Amino acid sequence: MLFSCSNLSLDLTSFFIVGEVLLTNSPNLPHSLRNTWIKITEEDDYISFLDRGAERIVLKNSDIATSIRNQIPNNRLAITVNFCQNKEFYNIIKDLNGFTIILSFDVFNLDDIGFLKEVISQNLMDLEKTNFILDLKDAKLTYELIKQLKENKLEIMIPESQVSKTAESSDDCLTLGEIVTASLKTDRTDGLYTTVVTDESGVALGLVYSSLKSLNESIYSRQGIYQSRNRGLWHKGLTSGATQDLLKLNLDCDGDAIKFTVTQHGSGFCHLNTRTCWGQGYGITHLSQVLRDRMSNSPEGSYTKRLFNDRDLLKSKIIEEAHELCDATSKEDVAWEAADLIYFALARCTAEGVSLSDIEKHLDLRSKKITRRPGNAKPQFIKKAEENVEVPTIPLIKEEIEMCVYDFNILQSDEKKRLLERPIMKTEEVFGKVKPILDDVKKNGDKSLLAFTEKFDQVKLDSPVVLPPFNVPQLKPNVKKAIDVAFSNILKFHSSQLDMSAVLKVETMPGIVCSRFVRPIESVGLYVPGGSAVLPSTALMLGIPAMVAGCKNIVIATPPRKDGTLCPEVVYVAEKVGASVILVAGGAQAIGAMAYGTETVPKVDKICGPGNQFVTAAKMIVQNDTSAMVSIDMPAGPSELLVIADDNCNPAYVVSDLLSQAEHGPDSQVILLGVNLSKSRLAAIQKELDKQAKALERCEIIRKSIAHSHIILFNSKKMAMDFSNTYAPEHLILHVDDAESWVKDVFNAGSVFVGKWAPESCGDYASGTNHTLPTYGYAKIYSGVNTNTFVKHITSQTLTKEGLSNIADTVMDLAEIEGLGAHRNAVAVRVKDLR
Numbered sequence: 001m002l003f004s005c006s007n008l009s010l011d012l013t014s015f016f017i018v019g020e021v022l023l024t025n026s027p028n029l030p031h032s033l034r035n036t037w038i039k040i041t042e043e044d045d046y047i048s049f050l051d052r053g054a055e056r057i058v059l060k061n062s063d064i065a066t067s068i069r070n071q072i073p074n075n076r077l078a079i080t081v082n083f084c085q086n087k088e089f090y091n092i093i094k095d096l097n098g099f100t101i102i103l104s105f106d107v108f109n110l111d112d113i114g115f116l117k118e119v120i121s122q123n124l125m126d127l128e129k130t131n132f133i134l135d136l137k138d139a140k141l142t143y144e145l146i147k148q149l150k151e152n153k154l155e156i157m158i159p160e161s162q163v164s165k166t167a168e169s170s171d172d173c174l175t176l177g178e179i180v181t182a183s184l185k186t187d188r189t190d191g192l193y194t195t196v197v198t199d200e201s202g203v204a205l206g207l208v209y210s211s212l213k214s215l216n217e218s219i220y221s222r223q224g225i226y227q228s229r230n231r232g233l234w235h236k237g238l239t240s241g242a243t244q245d246l247l248k249l250n251l252d253c254d255g256d257a258i259k260f261t262v263t264q265h266g267s268g269f270c271h272l273n274t275r276t277c278w279g280q281g282y283g284i285t286h287l288s289q290v291l292r293d294r295m296s297n298s299p300e301g302s303y304t305k306r307l308f309n310d311r312d313l314l315k316s317k318i319i320e321e322a323h324e325l326c327d328a329t330s331k332e333d334v335a336w337e338a339a340d341l342i343y344f345a346l347a348r349c350t351a352e353g354v355s356l357s358d359i360e361k362h363l364d365l366r367s368k369k370i371t372r373r374p375g376n377a378k379p380q381f382i383k384k385a386e387e388n389v390e391v392p393t394i395p396l397i398k399e400e401i402e403m404c405v406y407d408f409n410i411l412q413s414d415e416k417k418r419l420l421e422r423p424i425m426k427t428e429e430v431f432g433k434v435k436p437i438l439d440d441v442k443k444n445g446d447k448s449l450l451a452f453t454e455k456f457d458q459v460k461l462d463s464p465v466v467l468p469p470f471n472v473p474q475l476k477p478n479v480k481k482a483i484d485v486a487f488s489n490i491l492k493f494h495s496s497q498l499d500m501s502a503v504l505k506v507e508t509m510p511g512i513v514c515s516r517f518v519r520p521i522e523s524v525g526l527y528v529p530g531g532s533a534v535l536p537s538t539a540l541m542l543g544i545p546a547m548v549a550g551c552k553n554i555v556i557a558t559p560p561r562k563d564g565t566l567c568p569e570v571v572y573v574a575e576k577v578g579a580s581v582i583l584v585a586g587g588a589q590a591i592g593a594m595a596y597g598t599e600t601v602p603k604v605d606k607i608c609g610p611g612n613q614f615v616t617a618a619k620m621i622v623q624n625d626t627s628a629m630v631s632i633d634m635p636a637g638p639s640e641l642l643v644i645a646d647d648n649c650n651p652a653y654v655v656s657d658l659l660s661q662a663e664h665g666p667d668s669q670v671i672l673l674g675v676n677l678s679k680s681r682l683a684a685i686q687k688e689l690d691k692q693a694k695a696l697e698r699c700e701i702i703r704k705s706i707a708h709s710h711i712i713l714f715n716s717k718k719m720a721m722d723f724s725n726t727y728a729p730e731h732l733i734l735h736v737d738d739a740e741s742w743v744k745d746v747f748n749a750g751s752v753f754v755g756k757w758a759p760e761s762c763g764d765y766a767s768g769t770n771h772t773l774p775t776y777g778y779a780k781i782y783s784g785v786n787t788n789t790f791v792k793h794i795t796s797q798t799l800t801k802e803g804l805s806n807i808a809d810t811v812m813d814l815a816e817i818e819g820l821g822a823h824r825n826a827v828a829v830r831v832k833d834l835r
């Protein structure tokens with residue numbers, strides 16, 4: 001056999017050529033090789049060599065070399081030749097270009113180096129890929145010999161008999177530390193060796209120093225032990241518990257720095273309790289460390305812990321993320337989905353005690369495999385392209401729809417923070433797509449508008465606008481009646497929000513009357529979404545307050561249906577609210593047309609209404625473009641709902657509300673805060689969720705939005721309200737006993753639904769409140785659309801002689817403080833006529 005237990009091999013060349021030595025305990029190795037040093041680059045070759053039961057091949061003549069080459073075409077076999085002083089012999093080796101050649105010596109001394117060097121330089125150095133290893137067998141090894149070999153770039157295998165089993169050297173044996181330092185140099189005056197410490201993935205943890213003593217201590221104990229410049233021998237983490245297991249030791253290219261690869265335990269490498277001396281670390285290694293910590297420290301109820309305990313959930317998430325990764329199209333999406341998949345895959349590994357370095361070992365070994373699998377997918381994962389059928393084994397269809405549950409009381413602060421996050425809007429990417437659309441519409445007007453409609457809505461139109469009188473199609477009586485009832489309620493509520501005739505008047509000082517009056521915004525653009533669902537209700541929610549406010553020009557924009565026509569209910573509402581134009585376009589192009597105006601679309605002063613990410617981004621961009629001079633209502637993005645329920649709640653009602661908003665789109669988010677919810681009530685909710693969701697037509701959209709929705713358990717009303725106020729939901733349902741009394745504690749929400757008889761759908765359609773509401777947490781700073789959205793408040797003042805006289809000194813003094821003489825003068829010129 002090439003290797004045996006009696007051969008403890010420390011590959012010196014690897015220190016300066018390959019630069020890698022593996023201290024291995026891999027279960028893949030034959031038992032006899034465990035816990036030994038071997039050369040990592042040959043590991044796979046040797047293992048497969050041994051696994052196939054090959055014996056050492058001794059070359060005698062060139063015929064054999066030829067026959068070996070014929071039999072083993074892939075050049076991956078290590079061949080051992082006995083050292084021979086006959087130069088002719090090395091011509092045989094020339095025929096074996098590409099093989100790993102181990103030169104075996106019964107005796108070896110310093111003089112042999114000269115001969116070898118000559119042979120190699122004259123005959124063998126042109127053998128580009130041939131690998132030489134000197135097997136010294138029983139030849140006497142000295143520190144000096146190793147140094148010489150190293151200087152001549154010769155690679156050796158060192159007999160175990162000559163390597164000390166402890167950190168102490170003797171006449172017969174060298175320590176591994178000595179063997180390492182024989183290959184090292186240092187230009188430091190204190191003789192120490194610069195040592196970089198990295199984790200399994202090569203992320204640098206810190207910089208330290210080593211000495212012969214510390215190297216011996218470290219190698220033999222397989223711990224991170226260094227030479228501190230002021231404290232002497234330093235066993236890292238001995239007092240703090242942040243110890244290190246030594247995995248690998250490498251020398252750099254010119255042999256003047258060591259790299260220690262370690263598994264870091266405890267809080268980290270740095271004395272400041274961070275993982276690295278450059279901060280907390282990043283990327284996959286950091287994630288792996290966090291998962292390991294969660295595995296040991298996480299309280300029950302944390303999501304990661306739940307993943308560790310619930311194999312089925314973890315499996316579903318891995319499959320789900322794998323599908324999403326395959327379906328992702330943009331660069332950003334692919335990276336995002338890959339990150340998700342890596343997170344869940346690493347959670348699976350961590351649950352099984354598999355570390356990143358275990359994974360990397362397999363990757364490394366794979367890159368050296370002699371025989372490879374053909375790489376075809378298993379039959380059940382093969383999509384039959386010619387039949388154009390979906391992958392048959394998507395288990396998600398059958399899988400239960402359920403929400404993740406968290407116990408808020410035992411969550412860690414980063415996990416609490418995560419629960420406040422929305423499914424992200426990929427702002428930069430979306431803005432990058434939307435800006436050119438807006439610029440194009442601004443420049444090319446109708447032509448551009450029609451082209452984008454053809455591109456994004458697959459509809460070719462002759463004109464982008466429809467003007468009154470509108471050709472209102474016949475509606476079914478019940479539909480017409482429903483719209484009329486909703487119209488009447490919304491009108492009632494919005495009319496009472498503003499008294500256009502009332503003027504606010506206040507006498508602030510005798511003779512000084514300040515007042516405020518209201519004027520409508522002249523031209524408004526109302527966006528009515530029409531992508532995944534046409535929303536005539538949104539036409540009501542925007543059109544009625546605009547009409548009540550008295551806006552002169554109302555432009556209603558909505559995407560065309562597939563056949564190019566308008567949704568008849570939207571046309572009906574447009575007529576009822578007195579719209580002046582219907583713009584048959586959606587997305588960013590519709591927003592651009594209303595912001596800048598085109599040949600047929602009048603420019604508006606304010607754009608209102610919800611929409612998808614393109615619409616929302618476009619609104620935000622035009623608002624900031626001074627050349628557009630347009631304002632917007634608010635960022636109203638994907639729908640959200642937060643329900644607070646207690647243990648007396650009705651699971652069917654709660655679930656129906658959650659699903660009503662989850663069905664809007666994959667990026668909708670619904671949250672249930674359970675206050676003192678019993679286990680049985682929680683189970684009933686989950687069961688109901690699965691049942692109701694699967695019965696709905698938009699089940700697949702729901703499945704996606706439920707994946708980033710959650711249930712959070714609280715044991716106090718106050719904590720639940722605090723969470724809700726911090727999240728600032730678009731809609732809040734109080735499904736609790738005595739719900740009315742909770743309202744006074746609501747500080748941030750778009751619209752509140754009080755009590756179990758107030759489903760959110762009523763507000764969406766007909767009760768009277770507006771459904772265009774702030775999302776993404778903007779409810780902290782914005783109101784939903786209301787009549788005031790469509791007006792401006794203008795202030796005025798009237799001063800009598802007496803009034804001016806009363807305030808004159810105050811104004812002149814303040815103007816003086818600001819150094820604005822003309823301001824002061826405007827009063828002073830009058831004052832002299834008054835006094």
Ligand SMILES: NC(=O)c1ccc[n+]([C@@H]2O[C@H](COP(=O)([O-])OP(=O)(O)OC[C@H]3O[C@@H](n4cnc5c(N)ncnc54)[C@H](O)[C@@H]3O)[C@@H](O)[C@H]2O)c1
Nearest residue numbers: 456529530531532559586587610611612636639664772773
């Ligand atoms: N917050 C609120 O008050 C509120 C109210 C109602 C609806 N909503 C939300 O409004 C949204 C409506 O979205 P929607 O998609 O159904 O309709 P939408 O009308 O907002 O968007 C459809 C338009 O997007 C454009 N578009 C589609 N793909 C595009 C692409 N790749 N690049 C550029 N443009 C593209 C097309 O022009 C299409 O006409 C939903 O998320 C819903 O939850 C919110």
Ligand SMILES: N[C@H](CO)Cc1c[nH]c[nH+]1
Nearest residue numbers: 535537538639640764771
């Ligand atoms: N819930 C939506 C606002 O987030 C509005 C809507 C329209 N139609 C149905 N729902």
Ligand SMILES: [Zn+2]
Nearest residue numbers: 639660661764
């Ligand atoms: Zn809705």
